[in-house]
Amino acid sequence: MESNRREIEVMANLLSxxxxxxxxxxxxxxxxxxxxxxxxxxxxxxxxSLLEKTLPLLTPDMHVGVIEGDIFxxxxxxxxxAHGVPVxxxxxxGGCHLDSKMVSKAMPxxxxxxxxxxIIENVGNLICPGDFDLGEAFKIIVLSIVEGDDxxxxxxxxFRNAKAVVLNKMDLEAYTDVNMxxxxxxxxxxxxxxxxxxxxxxxxxxLKVWTxxxxxxxxxxxQNRD
Amino acid sequence: xxxxxxxxxxxxxxEKTISQHDIKLVLQVKLKVGELTNADPEALxxxxxxxxxxxxCEGAELIIERVPVLGRCRNCQLEFTVKTxxxxxPACQDTNIEVIQGEELLLESLEVE
Numbered sequence: 634m635e636s637n638r639r640e641i642e643v644m645a646n647l648l649s650x651x652x653x654x655x656x657x658x659x660x661x662x663x664x665x666x667x668x669x670x671x672x673x674x675x676x677x678x679x680x681x682s683l684l685e686k687t688l689p690l691l692t693p694d695m696h697v698g699v700i701e702g703d704i705f706x707x708x709x710x711x712x713x714x715a716h717g718v719p720v721x722x723x724x725x726x727g728g729c730h731l732d733s734k735m736v737s738k739a740m741p742x743x744x745x746x747x748x749x750x751x752i753i754e755n756v757g758n759l760i761c762p763g764d765f766d767l768g769e770a771f772k773i774i775v776l777s778i779v780e781g782d783d784x785x786x787x788x789x790x791x792f793r794n795a796k797a798v799v800l801n802k803m804d805l806e807a808y809t810d811v812n813m814x815x816x817x818x819x820x821x822x823x824x825x826x827x828x829x830x831x832x833x834x835x836x837x838x839x840l841k842v843w844t845x846x847x848x849x850x851x852x853x854x855x856q857n858r859d
Numbered sequence: 860x861x862x863x864x865x866x867x868x869x870x871x872x873x874e875k876t877i878s879q880h881d882i883k884l885v886l887q888v889k890l891k892v893g894e895l896t897n898a899d900p901e902a903l904x905x906x907x908x909x910x911x912x913x914x915x916c917e918g919a920e921l922i923i924e925r926v927p928v929l930g931r932c933r934n935c936q937l938e939f940t941v942k943t944x945x946x947x948x949p950a951c952q953d954t955n956i957e958v959i960q961g962e963e964l965l966l967e968s969l970e971v972e
Contacts, residue, residue, distance in 0.1 A: 647868035761861035
């Protein structure tokens, strides 16, 4: 029998299903003048702690909602709910990142007329979440300095694609060998436009500067839609 | 291990292609994976085999072409390969670099019969 062996050119994006839903999510955020941010960092970097410290500074001026990604538990959502902020837990059931479909399923639970800022805390992981657009306006990295000053160079994809990085646990600088000059230099070499914030969620240092930047971003986003 | 999700994307495209063509067997699947993505070729190979089992792709070969990162300097327009992930123009030392290649996650082609 004659072989019918042939090549079919496809050229299809592997993430197209995710990207299509992400575009729908983005449109939804735009329509409701809600700045959505995707918070990414390793397990233990302090993503939830940062939210816990940031929310009380934000809520007098704006309505905030939180989507919490976690593999199995609702521990993080419980911590956020204790601050009186609407929060939805997404359990990925073993999945290492949130995708745009999971976020879209959580959306009906919020009152969008009264949400200025939606904070999406991704699953603790510096790698996989970088490839999945959720429809957010921008990504924020939380990196604790005790993870080491080599981390930006080791995970360049995420640093290249984030608008800001919050360097947490600055209160521990004296107890570690981290070289903050190298850390800042490497971050800016990968992404010269990135904003760097140095904070300690434990003693509160730097949180006001970070929070007022975030407030400005919300205002700028909403004004651009007026 | 988000390679599982990526491979889900590969198979969505394969199924769509199968539905549009007369295909009895898939012999080879070609992917283009940019170096400025977090997809690990070894993990992709592993999950590919799992996805192929009991389908017309069983036994197919997965070819992964790694695409190097190319940058273009917004100051002097020089195009260069970004090797160390530090985005610095080798000619004028500007840091304002546009990535023009290296972020691909593509199913390039299928070899079928």
